[in-house]
Amino acid sequence: MNEETKEILLLQIEKLIAYGSTESTINPDLLQYLSMNDLISMRNNLMEKVGRLSDEDKKWLEQFKKYE
Structure with missing residues (x-):
């Protein structure tokens, strides 16, 4: 699997769940x-x-969110 493609999908998903953040x-x-x-x-x-x-x-x- 191509990690770059996974990264792109991750970015797309982040935009969808960001709730304006x-x-x-x-x-x-x-x-x-x-x-x-x-x-x-x-x-x-x-x-x-x-x-x-x-x-x-x-x-x-929420289970997928990263908390620092």
């Missing part, structure tokens, strides 16, 4: 555990839900 929100260490299909599926699902995320969806997405 401009800082990085996903722990990049997760890339080693997520397949390309996982990332593509996550991105596509988020694209469908943008603007209509429920509190439950937001709570689920």
